[in-house]
Amino acid sequence: MAVLSVDALERIDTIVQKYPVKRSALLPVLHVAQNELGWVSREAMEEVADLLELDPDQVEEVASFYTMYYTDPVGTYVLEVCKTAPCSFMGAHEIIDYISETLGIQPGETTADGMFTLFRVECLAACHRAPMMQVNHRYYQDLTPEKVDALITAAQQLQLQTAAGSGFQIRKSWSEEVKTEG
């Protein structure tokens, strides 16, 4: 059963052209699939396998190895808080507890309305802006309970406004954040 859109298939075709060996495109192609579906389902793996002339189990073996691929469904917004040493010295555990209490979920769980999933993750290379997290793989840094509240509220409001949330308006990059926050 085909689960990927024509648009995704076109993007995949462009990616595959870049590599001398088809299988090399597997990681970027899985990113395309996950962007489209929110996670990498078995059906998606089968379709990716078909496109790259692999066995579905070869795709699953790879998808299950890398932490960024969700092989189970996740919420619309995935909050991944770094807990590695530099962040932990700067209050990461307290931020994780705060999010956990605010959303009423433990790390690894999704809220009942399917909006938020919380994960604890290892170092994201933003140690100087600790504590930090990524939301749908975009960085939020120098976190405080107030910032967390603002993000959660923004997500909830956007969810009310649009039928299918594909990521709330977040600052695009670290540089913009640096510019606005000094």
Add this chain to the structure above:
Amino acid sequence: MEPILFKHTEIPDLDRLEVYVDHHGYAAFRRAITELQPQEVTQIVSDSGLAGRGGAGFPTGRKWSFIPKSVLPTYLVVNADESEPGAFKDRELMERNPHQLLEGVAIAAFAIGCQKAFIYIRGEFLYIGEILDAAVAEAYAAGYLGQNVFGSGYNIEIVVHRGAGAYICGEESALLDSLEGYRGFPRLRPPFPAIKGLYGQPTVINNVETIANVPHIVRNGADWYRSYGTDQSPGTKVCSISGPVNRPGNYEMNMGTTFRELLEDRAGGMREGKKLKAYIPGGASAPMLPGTEANIDISLSYEGYREAGSSFGSASFIIIPDDVCILRAQLSLSEFFAHESCGKCIPCREGTPWLAKTVRRIESGQGREEDLPLLLDICDNILGRSFCALGDFSTSNIVASVKYFYDEYEEHIRSQACPYAHQARAVA
């Protein structure tokens, strides 16, 4: 000292090709492919003394010279999988000045006869990938990359490849497996990547910061580069400093200046109310050092930290303040390695969670007298028994923290409690 890599970073829109070109951009690449032979480029880089900035410090020119002349195609792979806890320098180098990296890639590729280069960035660097993709597209459109560049007959293509979250992929042979579309497992060596690397072809793998230095060296010469740094460690080093200091961030330091200058002058010293208990100089893999005056005066260089019994590594300085229990710090490091062990080699796969479990037991006040010798015994059984260095890295701070903070371990076991306000939390 005038910075090399961060020299123009305050210029607005430096990430745009025309702005980069206005500041000598692509001049070194033009010179290399129109005036020099590939081996001359390698010779300049060898003479400069540039060494791998990813952590291992291997001489860059020598690495390039290992590529056989007659086996084609050859590949250049840039390791931008920056995942070492405490390291965030490559991210800033790519974000602020992407063309500096691309120009370095083009020059290095020319030196090793490569026509297709890959930049492997960690998957979480989504927006860095977007910046690099845009820069690559600009460079193609302007004729700085692609076919017959500058009418020289030389072709060069650069592909930006995003990983998907795995510390092990920063290990060069695991990175190659990952780039080929497999799980990131380290490979048996020999053969080394210079002989059989990507797709079984001769391959050079260099760190972002290493490659970013190349245009400056080719433009200004090896002697100019050696005017920076020390005899054994020429050049500058981008040092990342994190933890409770006033200005955490990246600072490009002349090699041979002291850690004190980084901590006190550049990073503004410890935050109010915090004292330096210990610090890790080269990312989570490097043994920690107590915050003594002598250790604060260590020279920022490969030899400086080697002599002090640690490692300069990627120059990622993690500051451990006096209000953090050393076991809690160690637990965080041990959990990191347990999570990131790829599972290929049994001593590392089984040993790293065992280390974390034992440290957590002691920190949470349930330590047994035999736990200290047990920790060191597990370390002995991991060390040197795995394909790659991840296993070894997982032991370095256990050994260092027990050595320098033995009293704190003993106190936890004796009183069956953590003397600090916090205790280990349940961790996934």
